[in-house]
Each structure stands twice: as C-alpha cells, then as structure tokens.
Amino acid sequence: MAREPVNETAARSKSQHAYHSLKERIAAEELTPGHRLVLASVANELGMSVVPVREAIRRLEAEGLVTFERNVGARVSMIDDSQYRHSMETLAILEGAATALAARHLTADDVRQARELNRRLIASLEHFDPRLFTSLNHRFHSVLFAACPNPRMLALVESEWVRLGHLRDSTFSFVPGRAQESVREHEILLGLIEAGAPLADIERAARSHRSATLAAYLSHEHPDEAPGEPGVPTAP
Amino acid sequence: MAREPVNETAARSKSQHAYHSLKERIAAEELTPGHRLVLASVANELGMSVVPVREAIRRLEAEGLVTFERNVGARVSMIDDSQYRHSMETLAILEGAATALAARHLTADDVRQARELNRRLIASLEHFDPRLFTSLNHRFHSVLFAACPNPRMLALVESEWVRLGHLRDSTFSFVPGRAQESVREHEILLGLIEAGAPLADIERAARSHRSATLAAYLSHEHPDEAPGEPGVPTAP
DNA sequence: GACGGCCGATTCGTATACGATTTCACCGGC
DNA sequence: GCCGGTGAAATCGTATACGAATCGGCCGTC
Known part of the structure; x- marks a missing residue:
C-alpha cells in the first residue's frame, strides 16, 4: 500500500x-x-x-x-448519494475489467485463498458484522484482481475503493439480504475463473456482482426511483 | 475543462x-x-x-x-512503452463504458456533430497530419462520451487522455494505415448508436476501436511480440 | 423586534529565510 | 589512466512572518 x-x-x-x-x-x-x-x-x-x-x-x-x-x-470529502452511485458504477466497470484481466494469472493458491476468504464471509453471516463483512469482502476481491498485469488499472481500482471509503459498508448494513446473495455470486465467479471461462463472461460476472450491490443499495435508499437503465450493458 | x-x-x-x-x-x-x-x-x-x-x-x-x-x-512524467500500453488498455475500458453510458443521452445534434468531425477526419487523410488527426479524433470521441451521466467516469476518461498526452498522436504517425481503419470504425460506432443498438454492442465496439489502435501501435513498435491475449474480453 | 453594517477573531495565501541534501566537477593517490 | 574523496553550487524542505479573506457576533438604526 x-x-x-x-x-x-x-x-x-x-x-x-x-x-x-x-x-x-x-x-x-x-x-x-x-x-x-x-x-x-x-x-x-x-x-x-x-x-x-x-x-x-x-x-x-x-x-x-x-x-x-x-x-x-x-x-x-463527503460522498453524497449521487457520488456513491457514480463511484460504484465506475468501480463495477474497472473492477470487472481488472478481474477479467487477472483471471488468467491467478495461481491455484490465489484461488484457494479466495475460497478461504469466501468461507469466512459465509461464516460471518451467522453473527453479521457489516464492518467485518466489508473488510473480508475487500480482501476477497483484492485477491481476484491483484494479479491484473495492468498496474494503471490496479491503481484506479484501489483508488476507487478508498474513495468509497467506509460508505461501502453501509450497503451491507442497510440491505442485509444482499450479503447472502453476494457470497453466492462469489462462488459463481470463482467457478468461472477456475473453469477458464471466457474473459468476457468473467468480466460480466464481476461487473454484475458489484452492480447488484449498488442496485440493492439504491432500491433500499430510493425505493421510489424507477429502475430505468441498469447502467451495465451486459448482454441480454 | x-x-x-x-x-x-x-x-x-x-x-x-x-x-x-x-x-x-x-x-x-x-x-x-x-x-x-x-x-x-x-x-x-x-x-x-x-x-x-x-x-x-x-x-x-x-x-x-x-x-x-x-x-x-x-x-x-515520461510515459514509457509499458505505461503507454497500460494506459491505452485502461482507456479502452473506461472510454468504452463511458461511450455506452452516454449513447442513450446523445441528441441528434450530437450525432450530427460527431459525423461532421468524422468527415473532417476523412478529409484530413488527404494531406495527413498526425497532430490534426489526433486533435479531431479526440474531439470526435469527446462528443460521444461527454453525455455520459457519470461525472466520475468522465473525469477518469479525461484524465487518461491527458496522461497519454502527446504520445497518443504517435500511433497515427507511426502506423498511417490505422487512420483509415479508424475512421471506418467511427462510422460503424455512429451507426450502432443511431440504431439504438444494445449498450453492450456499443461498449464492445468502442472498446475494440481503441484496443485496435493500441494493437496497431504495439505491432509496429514490437513486431516480435507474440499477439497473446487481446486483453479485451469481447465475446467471440 | 428585525435588519444591515461594522469589527474582531480565525484561518488561509504567499513571501522570505535558512538549514539540509544532492549533484557534479575537480583533484590527488594508486 | 582510473578511482574515490572533497568541496562548492544548485536545489530542495521547512519554519516563520505577515497581509488578505472569511465568518460570526455585536451594535445601532429603523
């Protein structure tokens, strides 16, 4: 760091x-x-x-x-709602791309480590602690994108995480259901990576994963807001 | 600005x-x-x-x-070859996403303006001036992504353009053939946007467009380098 | 009693000063 | 002739000083 x-x-x-x-x-x-x-x-x-x-x-x-x-x-800096949304959207794109770019460079040990972190995430659901969950969540994703061979992209992803700062935990405290869903998506993502799935699929999965967290946050904070464009142009 | x-x-x-x-x-x-x-x-x-x-x-x-x-x-700052590559790759991702996010917000006038800029790009091919071409090229793409409703993403895209700085022209001076191809891809991109194509298609087109420029640069600078992974996980 | 202007406290913006560090050319010894 | 040490010049790092801008409260007026 x-x-x-x-x-x-x-x-x-x-x-x-x-x-x-x-x-x-x-x-x-x-x-x-x-x-x-x-x-x-x-x-x-x-x-x-x-x-x-x-x-x-x-x-x-x-x-x-x-x-x-x-x-x-x-x-x-205060991150207001709108900035939070924009930063999450940006992070979805950057992290998705970084995760895809890293996928082929992950060692078996990396994947094992990610699995272990996800296990701990699942375990933490028992006595849910948003702070702990967020910290483990960050570490999980870090393992997956850290192998990205593009340092510029890594820097931007990290900077976006910092920018979101502690605000990011709030999602999981506000929308507890999202946590369960999240760890399931982690498993799917790991499965794709291990199976050597097309990078496009991995990128899409990683991006959607984060977009879903954002959507969960938005639908809780602004339940009135029309769903509108998902913002993530994943193929139908 | x-x-x-x-x-x-x-x-x-x-x-x-x-x-x-x-x-x-x-x-x-x-x-x-x-x-x-x-x-x-x-x-x-x-x-x-x-x-x-x-x-x-x-x-x-x-x-x-x-x-x-x-x-x-x-x-x-000097941008060495490797940084240039990394920045271009990052820009491909960011600009692709920004262009897709902006697509639905473009006015007819925006598209007209982009067409006009591309016309001037085509015209400039007669007496090729890398500097002019690069400048028009930047303006063309700016029109397309400026309508992106995510200011954070816009800031990152702009910052990446600045970062690449004047180095970006060199691609077109080194690999003249790329310019012709480039303006054709511009037309295709405009077509997709006007037709209201799926955002995923637009994003893919915009990303590939920039990746192709990077590839042209690399294949000229490092003709020995194995093509390897294209870096852009576009669906097959 | 409400409003507007004045004044002082707080805090920022920049200049200047000086010690600290690096750089590089020079020089004597090997 | 080559190498390592030495000194001065260039440049950076930080402290201090003081003018300028902002903000909030006080007072007088209406």
Missing part, C-alpha cells in the same frame, strides 16, 4: 508523513466525512509547520479524499 | 495559476516528458514564490503528470 520507498532510515519527509497520517486517519474513520481540517491545528498535532500540511492536503485533494475551498479550508 | 469556479474578478490563487499554467504547458508539449521543473525557476517565470509552485506540483504529481523525487525535484 505504501508507494513511497521505505528507506531504512525512515527518512520520510514531513510532507509525506502528513499525507500518510491524514490518509490513514481518514481510512480509519477517525476523521469522518465533513470533518474540517484546519492547517494550523493539523500542523501542531503532527509537530510541523503548515507548509508540509498544505502539500499533503493538495495531494489528498487531487485524490478526491478531501475537498478544498479557497480561503475557507479543507474538509474530509 | 476548467473545474475552478470562474470568478468574474479572475481571482485564481497563485497556486491555482501555477497548476493550470504548468498543465497547459505540458499539454501543449512546451514542456516535454523528462523536462526538469526547478521550483525556483518556475516560480520566477510565473512571478511568485516557490510555495504555490510546490503545491501545484503536488497536485500534478498526484495526477501522474509529473514525477517527484525527494530532494531531487520534479520532472514531467
């Missing part, structure tokens, strides 16, 4: 330190969406001046993790 | 100004890949101190337009 070279002398610049520190705290939900990031305060907490903090925030801003308003300041 | 609010008083901060200025100069190939960006020099040219320049460069760094090495400095 750490892209910076890990110098043995731990010589991360303060700017880098601020960046990683903020990013972690956002990922850990210690800084929740909407939380205001005051430059001077952050600088104090981290024991540095504002300059490195500003740079860190610029990077986070470019990644979409924080929003910045001139002369007003930065705050942790 | 400008995401910053256009204040009537033109009150862009220096940091923003530096960012846009550098980005434009990179896009215009005034700053070519590998070009070193010395903070003090850039600051002088723009009539500001180094602090805003640093922030601008952080943003560009996060976008992948410049690479930054600690205690060494920034330089305009």
Whole structure:
C-alpha cells in the first residue's frame, strides 16, 4: 500500500508523513466525512509547520479524499448519494475489467485463498458484522484482481475503493439480504475463473456482482426511483 | 475543462495559476516528458514564490503528470512503452463504458456533430497530419462520451487522455494505415448508436476501436511480440 | 423586534529565510 | 589512466512572518 520507498532510515519527509497520517486517519474513520481540517491545528498535532500540511492536503485533494475551498479550508470529502452511485458504477466497470484481466494469472493458491476468504464471509453471516463483512469482502476481491498485469488499472481500482471509503459498508448494513446473495455470486465467479471461462463472461460476472450491490443499495435508499437503465450493458 | 469556479474578478490563487499554467504547458508539449521543473525557476517565470509552485506540483504529481523525487525535484512524467500500453488498455475500458453510458443521452445534434468531425477526419487523410488527426479524433470521441451521466467516469476518461498526452498522436504517425481503419470504425460506432443498438454492442465496439489502435501501435513498435491475449474480453 | 453594517477573531495565501541534501566537477593517490 | 574523496553550487524542505479573506457576533438604526 505504501508507494513511497521505505528507506531504512525512515527518512520520510514531513510532507509525506502528513499525507500518510491524514490518509490513514481518514481510512480509519477517525476523521469522518465533513470533518474540517484546519492547517494550523493539523500542523501542531503532527509537530510541523503548515507548509508540509498544505502539500499533503493538495495531494489528498487531487485524490478526491478531501475537498478544498479557497480561503475557507479543507474538509474530509463527503460522498453524497449521487457520488456513491457514480463511484460504484465506475468501480463495477474497472473492477470487472481488472478481474477479467487477472483471471488468467491467478495461481491455484490465489484461488484457494479466495475460497478461504469466501468461507469466512459465509461464516460471518451467522453473527453479521457489516464492518467485518466489508473488510473480508475487500480482501476477497483484492485477491481476484491483484494479479491484473495492468498496474494503471490496479491503481484506479484501489483508488476507487478508498474513495468509497467506509460508505461501502453501509450497503451491507442497510440491505442485509444482499450479503447472502453476494457470497453466492462469489462462488459463481470463482467457478468461472477456475473453469477458464471466457474473459468476457468473467468480466460480466464481476461487473454484475458489484452492480447488484449498488442496485440493492439504491432500491433500499430510493425505493421510489424507477429502475430505468441498469447502467451495465451486459448482454441480454 | 476548467473545474475552478470562474470568478468574474479572475481571482485564481497563485497556486491555482501555477497548476493550470504548468498543465497547459505540458499539454501543449512546451514542456516535454523528462523536462526538469526547478521550483525556483518556475516560480520566477510565473512571478511568485516557490510555495504555490510546490503545491501545484503536488497536485500534478498526484495526477501522474509529473514525477517527484525527494530532494531531487520534479520532472514531467515520461510515459514509457509499458505505461503507454497500460494506459491505452485502461482507456479502452473506461472510454468504452463511458461511450455506452452516454449513447442513450446523445441528441441528434450530437450525432450530427460527431459525423461532421468524422468527415473532417476523412478529409484530413488527404494531406495527413498526425497532430490534426489526433486533435479531431479526440474531439470526435469527446462528443460521444461527454453525455455520459457519470461525472466520475468522465473525469477518469479525461484524465487518461491527458496522461497519454502527446504520445497518443504517435500511433497515427507511426502506423498511417490505422487512420483509415479508424475512421471506418467511427462510422460503424455512429451507426450502432443511431440504431439504438444494445449498450453492450456499443461498449464492445468502442472498446475494440481503441484496443485496435493500441494493437496497431504495439505491432509496429514490437513486431516480435507474440499477439497473446487481446486483453479485451469481447465475446467471440 | 428585525435588519444591515461594522469589527474582531480565525484561518488561509504567499513571501522570505535558512538549514539540509544532492549533484557534479575537480583533484590527488594508486 | 582510473578511482574515490572533497568541496562548492544548485536545489530542495521547512519554519516563520505577515497581509488578505472569511465568518460570526455585536451594535445601532429603523
């Protein structure tokens, strides 16, 4: 996850330190969406001046993790409903493609590991914990797309996961039924991969899987909304 | 294109100004890949101190337009062959999806405009100018995916175009035959859209179109390389 | 009592300053 | 002649300082 070279002398610049520190705290939900990031305060907490903090925030801003308003300041990005939908749709496409591209590069061990994770997902259904489920779910999918030989695509997929942030768990807390369905789809996906199914089929399955999660979320949040176009042009 | 609010008083901060200025100069190939960006020099040219320049460069760094090495400095990112391939592959997927998602939202005028651009592309084949061809080509595709209702996807597609930067023209300069084929595929794509073809077909056509450009580039640059997997899991 | 303007506190934006690190040319020894 | 050390120049990293913009509350007026 750490892209910076890990110098043995731990010589991360303060700017880098601020960046990683903020990013972690956002990922850990210690800084929740909407939380205001005051430059001077952050600088104090981290024991540095504002300059490195500003740079860190610029990077986070470019990644979409924080929003910045001139002369007003930065705050942790809120993902509203509409953004959530758009990000999920994008992730469906990217992750679907990445999973397909990775399929032929998966080792038997990878598949075994994915199966094990899905087993744990199934087991977790007993005493359902959205947080745990989401974490395992991420790890499951990570195993499947990590072998994608296109690093650019991997970076985008990961960035989209981060963007969705903790909001993603809410789907499973809101729509519990989706979890059961989800693990079944995981098995199907694994089956396709093991069987060496056409990449198009794998891509379609992976994409639909995520789209279904999005649909579950939407139909729960906006039950009135017309189903309209599914957004995913899978063949009929 | 400008995401910053256009204040009537033109009150862009220096940091923003530096960012846009550098980005434009990179896009215009005034700053070519590998070009070193010395903070003090850039600051002088723009009539500001180094602090805003640093922030601008952080943003560009996060976008992948410049690479930054600690205690060494920034330089305009070089896209090597492998990155070019990966970005094109990613763009094929993203643009294909965006084009499909946009298809149902295109007005008759949009289609007319796209046709007109393709006409100009065809006309330009007479006295072939890779630069002009690339520019028109970008505009053609922009018309087709701009109506995509997913802003996140649009942002990623645009960012990928920028990333490829001027390198993208090289395909058409290196493999002149590809240009003719390309405009024919444009017509086919337009036909599908006008006919209200299934979104899956449109997506497949748009994706294959770009993949073919990539393949043309690769087969010219690396004629020895085995064709291997096409990378695009289109149904047989 | 409501509204609008004024003022101070807060916070951002940028310049300047200076120590730290890298780079590279030069030079003496092997 | 080649190699490794040494110093200065270039450049980066960060702290500090101060002007500018924003926001919220207070006060006077209607």
